[in-house]
Amino acid sequence: MKDISIKEKYEFYEDVFDNMPDALYVLDDKGNMIYVNYAMIKKFDIPRDELLRYNVFDMYDDGLIDYVISKNVYEQKKEVVMCQKIFNSHGKELMQMVSQMPILNDKGDIQYIIGVMRDMEELIGYYYDALNKYQTVKDIGSKRSDDNKLLVYNSPQMSDLIRILNNVAPTDANILVQGESGTGKEVLAEYIHQMSERRDKEMVRINCAAFPETLLESELFGYEKGSFTGALGSGKKGLIETADGSTLFLDEINSLPLALQGKILRTIETKMVQRIGSDRPKKIDFRLIAATNEDLSECIKKKTFRADLYYRLNVIPAIIPPLRDRPSDIEPLIEYFLNKYCKKYGKEKTFGPEAMNVLKNYSWPGNVRELKNFVERIVLISASSVYCIKSIPPQMLNGQLLSPSSSGNGGNSGCQFDIRMSLEENLNAFEKQIIESVVQQYGSGKSAAEVLRVNQSTISRKMAKYNISI
Template identity: 35%
Template sequence: MQEQLIPPVGDEPIPADIRTVGNAFRISLALFDRDGKILYMNRSFARECGVDADRAVGQPETYFTGDPMLPDVFLYQRMICRTIRRMDGFVFITAIPMFDEAGAIRFVGMTMENEAALNEVRRSFEALVASTERSVHIQSAADRHAAILRPLMGRHQSMVRLREFLKQIGPSSASVLITGESGCGKEVAADCIQALSSRSEQPYVKINCAAIPAHLLESELFGYEPGAFTGANAKGKKGLLEVANGGTLFLDEIGDMPPELQPKLLRALQHGEVYRIGSTKVRHTDVRIIAATNVDLNQKIVEGKFREDLYYRLAVIPVRIPPLRERKSDIFLLASYYLSIYCGKYNRNLVFPDDIEELLKSYDWPGNVRELQNVVEYYVVCSPTSEGLSCEQLQTVFRHPVTGPGRPGSTLEDKLDAYEKQLLQEALEEEKSLRRAAKRLGIDASTLSRKARKYGLALHRESGA
């Protein structure tokens, strides 16, 4: 059988050949599994950290550094570099995530270089640069895509898949309909699609259909001729469909598009033809439409409030953004990210104690990432000391009552049940099969299946549930 060359994710030991190769290099190298535990450390890395390479296996990153980098690697899903000051000078650490075919992080490779080694490289590099006339920086397409998609954070499988999907659909000119609850990131996704498209250098115009009264929305979208109506600009005005010509128009809250405007919009999308108010002259426009809504358009169609033909024109590519409660494992990552942002903004130094972490994970976040952002800002601004706020104090700004294990006042049994449910839900969401979810939890598949039924959790299709 052929030797496995790619390091496993923790299920099997690293093959001896790989260890030999790793030890032969001067570079300090370590590998971590998806839970941030050390899978392998070569001799040079162990020497650099003053630890025993074999004993280090299975330990968390904090075993050799007090300032962990892996949470950021898992959060941003990209390479992170950091310089750490030590008694004997600086060390430069690089951590690079390695992905599996489904786009999930499989393991993380980390290298560590000390100041002396880097100085040696720098001297060679300076000599090389001095001997050349020019240095060219080439940014790969992968780097560019990663940079564009960075604002759409999350390492839950659904977000990894979403980013992959956006990369695939971004370049086309097809209309996209983004659905999802309020505050879950529809506009962030629209911005990513636009930036990934071949129209990224062309106009990008946004309009919120719910924020503008119907009569004004028509003149905003289609424009008008001089003297078309009382109070109109004497020179007339271009509509946004004309302004966005060659580029992209983002129609936010499309579900609020007044019924009387829908046929006119359909015509503009279908034939690229726009008539300004008060004009019979046709103007041609080539616009990619990205629309977003948090209402159920199918329901609106049934109620006769939204045209079915317009729906199909808009939803050539449907994109659904999952609400935060369907990707619970992202809650704390996002909360930690916003904590660092707001601590920087308000010059505070705060952390989340364990009970606050539990509370944040227990809550359903009806307002999604926007609500989470607000709650974290409240936590930073309103904490009287560096101890932070208590759970009871923080919950006063939640829109709904908390029902998970962090809920104060519930019995030990309630809390244990809620915590068990949360762990099962996370494992079922993140693992591809029931068997893998059961393995991760350390129970057999039939027990997992029974417990999942008890808590009303959806099982993977392969389980036959």
């Protein structure tokens, strides 16, 4: 087992306490401040070394607090929880909920007091946010159990769509799923399959845009041995045959070549499939679900899609609205993916009210796929000791973590020498600008430390020195 030095242990504990969302401080037996964490420094907006010169009774005399709670703790020798008004260096009044717990020595006398301070408004916000999340998780859980754990939604648009699909899923009617890229068309197709009488067999799926025309035909219809150069000696069963007794899902059917559209149409109408190189058609019992991210009526006008095939496919239209048009689905989806990726990567994360508000007001041009990838990314890059993600770097919502000016490509960093300041003062200003930029872009002190290749405790101390917040 690796030996850890006292210095390393100190830096580790300092990192842990500095990444706590609550203000934490330690008093000695006379009320002198002997430790404050980064959240405490931010709350009072007073540098660490200045706070550590304070006694709590002096803080009262200087008008920083309206009551000395530790006086009760010294008298009662037990934990005291009460409200307290504090005033930061700018005179702003903040109502806090404060918990102070004594640590007793062998004689039963108070040796230290540990204090934890939290903003009352923030605490109330977290309380209601937690209640809402609890109810959301319950709603998601009930819907997922009803829907074979496939769908997460809360919007009236999706509720109406699912109600219609529940009625038609047990039938063999063709369904055309329409929606922008990333809206979850394949997930919806799988849901329909699971709600059908064909659920005991796996749904057969193929992306029509993923194959060239010649290969797509052989994949769909199969071939007899010796049908063409490179064909398997035993021949091959096509995916339509494989879907016998099940569901065939044709994704991006708008990419289906015109030459194959007629053959697909005949297969749908006759439920007969004929392998390449064979003169014997075979009866196949399958249910067809197709999906498109284009407006097929426009494709018909452009003569890239057959009208008769469109009408055959579009017996039951299932249109998935983009995520921007159903904002009430955003939070349930975030909670679902957050829970999924926290379990996958062994993390514990939640989004604070401000961060969640940013996400709910984002347009999500990539729809559910973009949201899913975003949640996985932020679970991975946010500091492991940060439980509540309070802010979202704007760059993360457009797929970039670094702006061009900070990507190391020689662009102008924006640092300018100020002749009125000394070299040390200029260096401090440059250092602050660099750290502040990277912290904001990466969302945590830990991630910034990794990018800048320094110890996390160094970043924590610099953030406190320059009053940099996440």
